[in-house]
Amino acid sequence: MTSRTEFFRRIRAEVERGRGAAPGTTAPRPAQPRERLDVLRRELSERWRENLDCFGREFERVAGVLHRVGDAREVPGVVARIAAERGMRKVVAWPGETLGLDIVTPLIAQGLEAAAMPGAEVGPAERERLRALAAAADLGVTAADVAIAETGTLVVVSGAGRPRSTSLLPACHVAVFDREALVESLLQMGLVLEAWHEGAEPSWRGAAINFITGPSRTADIELTLTRGVHGPREVHAVFVEQGIRAHRA
Amino acid sequence: MTEPELATPFRERAERALGDRFLQEALTIATTKFITLRREAFAELPEGEALRDQARAIKEATLQRLDYWLERLVDNVERRGGHVHYATSADEARAIVLDIARRTGARMAVKSKSMATEEIHLNEALEAAGVTPVETDLGEYIIQLAHERPSHIIAPAIHKTKGQVAELFARELGRETEPDPEVLTRIARVELREKFLQADLGISGANFAVAETGTVVLVTNEGNGRMVTSLPRVHVAVMGVEKVIPSMTDLAVFLAILAKSATGQKLSVYTSLVNGPRRGGELEGPEEFHLVLLDNGRVRQIAGPLRESLNCLRCGACLNVCPVYRQIGGHAYGYTYPGPIGILLTAMLNGPASVKDLAHASSLCGACMDACPVRIDIPRMLIELRKEVSEGRIAPWSERMVFGAFAWLLRRPGLYRLGARLGRLAQAPLARGGRIRRVPLFFGEWTRTRDLPAIAPRTFQERWADLEREARR
Numbered sequence: 001m002t003s004r005t006e007f008f009r010r011i012r013a014e015v016e017r018g019r020g021a022a023p024g025t026t027a028p029r030p031a032q033p034r035e036r037l038d039v040l041r042r043e044l045s046e047r048w049r050e051n052l053d054c055f056g057r058e059f060e061r062v063a064g065v066l067h068r069v070g071d072a073r074e075v076p077g078v079v080a081r082i083a084a085e086r087g088m089r090k091v092v093a094w095p096g097e098t099l100g101l102d103i104v105t106p107l108i109a110q111g112l113e114a115a116a117m118p119g120a121e122v123g124p125a126e127r128e129r130l131r132a133l134a135a136a137a138d139l140g141v142t143a144a145d146v147a148i149a150e151t152g153t154l155v156v157v158s159g160a161g162r163p164r165s166t167s168l169l170p171a172c173h174v175a176v177f178d179r180e181a182l183v184e185s186l187l188q189m190g191l192v193l194e195a196w197h198e199g200a201e202p203s204w205r206g207a208a209i210n211f212i213t214g215p216s217r218t219a220d221i222e223l224t225l226t227r228g229v230h231g232p233r234e235v236h237a238v239f240v241e242q243g244i245r246a247h248r249a
Numbered sequence: 250m251t252e253p254e255l256a257t258p259f260r261e262r263a264e265r266a267l268g269d270r271f272l273q274e275a276l277t278i279a280t281t282k283f284i285t286l287r288r289e290a291f292a293e294l295p296e297g298e299a300l301r302d303q304a305r306a307i308k309e310a311t312l313q314r315l316d317y318w319l320e321r322l323v324d325n326v327e328r329r330g331g332h333v334h335y336a337t338s339a340d341e342a343r344a345i346v347l348d349i350a351r352r353t354g355a356r357m358a359v360k361s362k363s364m365a366t367e368e369i370h371l372n373e374a375l376e377a378a379g380v381t382p383v384e385t386d387l388g389e390y391i392i393q394l395a396h397e398r399p400s401h402i403i404a405p406a407i408h409k410t411k412g413q414v415a416e417l418f419a420r421e422l423g424r425e426t427e428p429d430p431e432v433l434t435r436i437a438r439v440e441l442r443e444k445f446l447q448a449d450l451g452i453s454g455a456n457f458a459v460a461e462t463g464t465v466v467l468v469t470n471e472g473n474g475r476m477v478t479s480l481p482r483v484h485v486a487v488m489g490v491e492k493v494i495p496s497m498t499d500l501a502v503f504l505a506i507l508a509k510s511a512t513g514q515k516l517s518v519y520t521s522l523v524n525g526p527r528r529g530g531e532l533e534g535p536e537e538f539h540l541v542l543l544d545n546g547r548v549r550q551i552a553g554p555l556r557e558s559l560n561c562l563r564c565g566a567c568l569n570v571c572p573v574y575r576q577i578g579g580h581a582y583g584y585t586y587p588g589p590i591g592i593l594l595t596a597m598l599n600g601p602a603s604v605k606d607l608a609h610a611s612s613l614c615g616a617c618m619d620a621c622p623v624r625i626d627i628p629r630m631l632i633e634l635r636k637e638v639s640e641g642r643i644a645p646w647s648e649r650m651v652f653g654a655f656a657w658l659l660r661r662p663g664l665y666r667l668g669a670r671l672g673r674l675a676q677a678p679l680a681r682g683g684r685i686r687r688v689p690l691f692f693g694e695w696t697r698t699r700d701l702p703a704i705a706p707r708t709f710q711e712r713w714a715d716l717e718r719e720a721r722r
Binding site for chain 2: 135209
């Protein structure tokens with residue numbers, strides 16, 4: 001087996017030989033990404049209506065469905081309606097502290113089988129059980145940490161109380177977000193990512209950040225567009241105008 | 250390890266592809282559609298050209314300090330609890346993955362689409378070691394069931410009809426069904442969902458790896474990338490060393506152009522940024538994360554003639570626009586990577602002798618370079634490869650002799666003029682409408698697949714002399 005030293009010795013020698021072959025420059029990185037992001041967020045808060053409209057247009061282009069509500073208390077009703085229209089019964093959801101609202105109690109009251117995922121570390125057997133629960137669920141409810149207007153993308157950070165499977169295994173995914181999540185472009189998302197990775201990471205943060213741009217799709221058979229090959233067949237986004245008190249990435 | 254397609258010579262492989270009417274139709278439909286979607290996507294993005302320049306500059310800058318960025322990547326992956334392995338060759342890369350599989354007692358591996366693991370022929374090795382590899386990208390799954398190879402970098406099964414896929418599912422999965430892509434996809438979902446939940450090992454490639462954060466980035470449309478990196482207890486990512494990029498800011502630039510170049514989407518459905526193993530409080534995520542850094546011929550090109558091909562993002566745009574790929578499809582190339590960039594990558598991995606025929610499988614029209622998101626000068630490198638093939642006496646003797654004689658003649662203007670005059674007489678019985686469709690003897694090889702332009706009634710030199718006379722008058 002090649003050792004790290006040997007591997008890098010060869011690379012260093014070749015880099016030395018190829019020095020000056022073709023100059024280039026990396027993208028200029030922000031010096032203090034968190035401060036820059038705070039400034040950007042203040043600017044964006046003035047344009048949230050335009051950005052939401054743009055997000056809605058792009059999200060619909062990728063077959064997402066956008067719902068707009070005034071108050072967080074209306075969200076369970078939206079989810080219950082989505083489930084009822086499709087004859088879905090089993091719901092898994094992020095817990096109240098990461099979702100920003102308790103959705104499980106009102107859904108159960110409406111006759112659905114709803115379960116909240118845990119907010120902290122659980123043992124291997126329990127993880128196994130919860131994964132099976134998510135795999136058997138029809139619908140998964142998560143928050144979205146960022147919504148990118150330019151591409152209609154929902155960005156979801158994994159972590160404690162933020163299981164990945166909720167947005168992956170059920171046939172239908174519903175993500176809840178508010179104006180603070182909106183950014184305009186992928187390049188702005190680059191700044192968000194820089195800010196998230198500046199300094200020490202928060203202890204709740206998990207190992208995965210997922211960009212979700214519409215339902216799972218494939219065109220691998222005769223280039224016929226088909227949805228829901230591995231991930232959800234449907235993706236809904238619920239915008240809460242008054243904001244949600246979610247734990248944010 | 251040898252490629253099964255190579256048992257027949259390139260010319261026969263190409264001829265077979267040209268005679269396959271379904272393949273011809275499938276290729277035309279697919280490549281035309283990809284070209285249109287790509288064009289539309291960039292038309293909507295006024296800053297697209299500037300982003301392409303920027304992406305290229307980032308790749309060049311990274312290559313200038315590849316050792317530095319790779320070391321940063323390694324340090325950050327290890328800081329986050331991942332393990333890094335170093336593979337100089339394909340053999341070594343396979344051995345590393347097999348060792349991880351053995352040590353963790355893996356019986357089944359789910360794989361998300363990865364050209365790097367195709368390149369090292371990982372599946373055969375896993376099977377031989379008693380680990381069942383399951384390709385989970387729908388296209389890859391189909392060709393795995395059919396025991397075939399991908400024929401396009403991003404649409405591996407474009408050469409198959411829905412009827413063929415239905416027959417395949419009936420035979421291999423015992424599921425009789427109508428040839429409807431919707432129904433077939435649903436069957437694959439059910440079959441593969443079970444595998445995702447059972448598998449012990451998840452194997453992926455990497456579209457990018459971000460040095461500053463130690464992040465492996467996977468781009469998929471189906472969601473299999475997310476499954477493979479979240480559900481099995483061990484995740485192994487195999488990546489070529491050139492996939493490293495410095496920062497998240499750089500990543501945003503690449504994401505802005507990658508999907509547009511590949512499928513015309515603004516962004517693929519899933520972009521997954523993976524930072525090592527499961528962390529405390531998470532429900533999912535592997536207990537172990539391994540990153541295999543693959544050289545396999547790449548490192549010696551950092552200062553080599555194929556350096557620029559290390560910038561390739563594997564988007565497939567150059568395949569779709571290539572007049573040769575559009576005619577013969579991916580299998581005829583015979584190696585893992587087809588199309589114009591594939592010829593260069595094949596030379597990189599297997600040496601220039603492996604592309605003595607393929608180096609000529611290009612019209613040098615430059616469409617590939619125009620389509621390439623990072624503007625790789627593929628034609629320039631193909632010409633250099635041809636030169637190397639010819640100087641290294643890899644080309645057949647007849648070809649070398651004819652071109653040698655031609656070069657000798659070109660250096661002697663008097664003889665050249667005489668030759669043109671004699672040639673004009675000699676070609677009289679063969680030339681029709683300014684073209685020669687067939688020439689005798691072994692020269693006939695040249696006109697077997699193309700016409701030879703006839704020598705003009707008056708050569709350029711003769712017309713030039715006429716013009717000079719006229720001017721003096």
